Amino acid sequence: MQPARPLVGQVVTVFRNRLRPEHEAAYADELAVVAALAREMPGFVETKTFTADDGERCTVVTFADTDSHRAWRDHPRHREAQRHGVADYYAEYSIAVGETTYASAFVRD
Template sequence: MHVPLEQQTPPYYAVIFSSQRTEGDHGYGQMSDVMVDMASRQPGFLGVESYRDTGGAGVTISYWRDLESIRHWKENPTHQVAQDKGKEQWYAGYSLKICKVERAYSFEA
């Protein structure tokens, strides 16, 4: 059973992918949907949040139980194809950070 991210108990890891898209879709939207679906079925996957502005700048944060789960996802052959396409076609630039979440809390009015 998948536990919602808000109910996960730290520590866990966040992979922060900040990017600037190129013009046009060129299959990006479809591949993005495939990647989210595949990642959600990977052992250790906890959740994902993604935001993009009208100028093409975006941030996707995926959450993982441990560093081994992140490594397995990075090495996934279909994910590697998407990574290559990103460098060739979809991104003008990007940065990636892996962070350990020690504490997490939220508020809702």
């Protein structure tokens, strides 16, 4: 499957975190539910998660525009998962959100 091409106006969230080891299983269960919900949201483009050698995780989530991103940010089930993350899952996290002002892509045939 080809990656989604970036487009000007898309909203990209970069979510960096480290999990508390004793809660990894519960986190994985909740993540499965919340990620499936995100994929069903209008304006959802893609999400990918990467894990660094030192255990830090980075999830990049893209929505088509500000309104669709805001709807996801404020979704009650997503808010519930955020509360669980702070209370239980994360040792630390940071979030950066930005609107794409320039976009380019290359795919070798």
